[in-house]
Amino acid sequence: MLHYDASSCNGCDIEVLDCLTPKYDLERFGVINTGDPFQADMLLITGGVNSQTESVVKQLYSQMPEPKVVIAVGICACTGGVFKECYNIKGGIDTVIPVDVYVPGCAARPESIIDGVMKAIRILDEKRAAAIKDRR
Amino acid sequence: MMRAGLVIAYILLAPVLGAFLDGLDRVVSARMQRRKGPSVLQPFYDLGKLFSKQLLAVNNVQLLLNLSYLVILMIAGSLLFAGADLLMILFILSTADMFLIMSASSDSSPYANMGAGREMIQVMAYEPLTLLLAVGFYLATGSFDVSVIMQQPKSAVFLMPGLLFGFMFVAAIKFRKSPFDLSTSHHAHQEMVMGITTEMSGANLAIINLGEYYEMVLMLGLFFLFFANKNWQSWIVAAVLCLVIFLLETLWDNVSARLKWKKVLYGCWTVTFVAGGVNLLILMLTH
Ligand code: SF4
Numbered sequence: 001m002l003h004y005d006a007s008s009c010n011g012c013d014i015e016v017l018d019c020l021t022p023k024y025d026l027e028r029f030g031v032i033n034t035g036d037p038f039q040a041d042m043l044l045i046t047g048g049v050n051s052q053t054e055s056v057v058k059q060l061y062s063q064m065p066e067p068k069v070v071i072a073v074g075i076c077a078c079t080g081g082v083f084k085e086c087y088n089i090k091g092g093i094d095t096v097i098p099v100d101v102y103v104p105g106c107a108a109r110p111e112s113i114i115d116g117v118m119k120a121i122r123i124l125d126e127k128r129a130a131a132i133k134d135r136r
Numbered sequence: 137m138m139r140a141g142l143v144i145a146y147i148l149l150a151p152v153l154g155a156f157l158d159g160l161d162r163v164v165s166a167r168m169q170r171r172k173g174p175s176v177l178q179p180f181y182d183l184g185k186l187f188s189k190q191l192l193a194v195n196n197v198q199l200l201l202n203l204s205y206l207v208i209l210m211i212a213g214s215l216l217f218a219g220a221d222l223l224m225i226l227f228i229l230s231t232a233d234m235f236l237i238m239s240a241s242s243d244s245s246p247y248a249n250m251g252a253g254r255e256m257i258q259v260m261a262y263e264p265l266t267l268l269l270a271v272g273f274y275l276a277t278g279s280f281d282v283s284v285i286m287q288q289p290k291s292a293v294f295l296m297p298g299l300l301f302g303f304m305f306v307a308a309i310k311f312r313k314s315p316f317d318l319s320t321s322h323h324a325h326q327e328m329v330m331g332i333t334t335e336m337s338g339a340n341l342a343i344i345n346l347g348e349y350y351e352m353v354l355m356l357g358l359f360f361l362f363f364a365n366k367n368w369q370s371w372i373v374a375a376v377l378c379l380v381i382f383l384l385e386t387l388w389d390n391v392s393a394r395l396k397w398k399k400v401l402y403g404c405w406t407v408t409f410v411a412g413g414v415n416l417l418i419l420m421l422t423h
Contacts, residue, residue: 027162028172030181036330038192038337041185065337066190128188 002040003033004060008047011107012074016046018110019117031117037063042120044071048080049096050088061097067127069100069120073113078102139283142217146353147210154349155179161386168390179345186342194243194335201239202340206347208232213354219283222270222361229266229354232347233259240332251320251331257397261404262306265299268412272299273361275419286364291374293362298415300362304381305407309400310355311382312348313389356382 005013019026020033034040037060049057061070072093075081080091093099100123103116159176166173175181193199212228215221233255240252270280276295277285285292293300312320320331333344356378363374395403 022170025166025171025173027166027174030174030178034330036334038335039330039333039341041189063192065192128185132188 002035002037002042002060002064003044003046004057005046008074008076012046012076015107015110015113016044016073019113024110024114026114026117029114029118029121031121038065040064041067041124042069042071042117043097044073044117045077045093046073048076048083049090049093050086051090052088054090054096057093057096067124067131069124069127070097071101071103071116071120072099073103073116074108075104075106078104081106139218143214146213146217150213150353151346151349154346154352155183157352157382158349161382164383164386165390168387183342183345186337186345187339189338191338191340193340194245197242198239198336199340199343201235201242202336202343202347205232205235205239206343206350208235209347209350209354213350213357216282216354216357219281219286222273222280222282222285225282225354226266226270229351230259230263232351236332236344236347239336243335245335247330247334248332251334254397255332257401258309261401262309264405265302265306265408265412268408268416269299269303269358272296272412272416272419275416275423282361285361287366289366291363291365291370295419296362296415298411300359302407302411302415303358303362304384305411306404307355307359307381308385308388309404310351311385311389313385 003013003016018024026032031042037043041064043061043064045057047053061068070093072078076083077093078099080089083089084091090096101116101120103112105112108116156176156179158179159174162178163173163176191199208228209232212225212232215225215228237252237255237259240248240255243249273285273292273296274280276292277288279285320333333341336344359378359381360371360374363377364371
């Protein structure tokens with residue numbers, strides 16, 4: 001899982017980090033946080049996209065090998081949220097790359113983030129099965 | 137016959153054992169941090185996943201270099217389990233590392249290149265002790281041959297406790313544990329993303345992981361040499377002690393922070409010359 005902060009207020013970022021603490025421990029599902037898009041299956045983005053982070057989001061997405069999923073965490077990442085009308089904000093993550101899972105909330109709670117990640121794992125499995133079928 | 141069996145067992149089972157130990161390491165680390173941790177079989181799932189991913193090759197040569205790394209490690213391990221010459225095994229082991237360094241330098245990522253540089257420093261840090269180790273076994277048993285070393289009436293560890301300590305110290309480099317995990321980042325510290333493996337993905341990364349599992353079993357095999365003698369009972373004791381050493385490395389990994397490269401180099405050399413050197417000197421004078 002690769003976490004990128006597009007233009008979050010840090011509220012959601014801290015909740016994402018919460019998921020890694022002993023209380024929530026995302027690693028019990030085998031998910032670890034990495035900084036390397038080449039080795040990630042999931043791209044988790046907090047905050048809406050602005051004109052500066054747009055190219056970064058696109059690049060990270062393109063560096064990840066298929067199959068991959070994108071999770072938008074927090075209402076800003078889903079739609080733009082309270083910053084939607086700002087002159088520099090393009091809107092939710094889905095304005096630049098396809099998003100598979102939307103986790104709403106301001107800030108999104110760790111429980112719902114974990115729910116979102118689990119859903120993303122299911123989608124990832126489906127995509128992998130479809131890719132293997134395609135190859136045959 | 138027995139030797140051929142051991143070699144085949146190593147080639148087939150080392151990745152399984154390595155992945156299992158890796159899973160165990162992750163669970164034990166998680167428990168030490170009061171987390172639940174993943175399933176012990178997680179590394180197996182991860183390997184399967186990596187092989188099913190799209191291959192994003194950054195250049196034509198990296199896959200070949202990674203495969204060479206894997207194959208050379210397999211050769212080094214096979215030689216150990218065939219009871220061949222210890223010096224040869226250690227030299228082939230460092231050759232394998234050279235391929236890893238070349239592979240990391242072949243891509244354009246500055247993080248991978250920095251990782252390659254650090255890996256070279258790590259090789260410099262552990263190499264002296266592995267050489268002293270081979271000399272120590274020679275002085276203690278009269279041969280570099282693994283098969284002869286295993287046939288001694290008394291375990292080598294009684295004659296070379298200092299070298300065992302030194303080897304445990306530098307083995308943390310090979311197991312990629314803190315405080316020496318400089319060139320890759322197996323844990324969440326990401327100051328240079330994933331170091332050596334930054335631009336490797338899918339099957340490319342899986343090959344490196346497989347190589348690391350072979351290396352892990354090879355290292356434990358070297359520890360095994362310290363404890364085993366011609367009685368088969370000692371082999372069981374040796375296997376248990378190897379597991380204990382592995383868990384000690386996990387403990388050390390969790391209680392230490394990472395060091396800078398100078399401290400790693402000087403620390404390893406100091407331990408090498410004090411623990412290894414003194415041990416060797418005593419061996420020379422008494423044998
Ligand atoms: S959803 Fe709320 S907490 Fe999250 S980034 Fe937006 S404003 Fe901050």
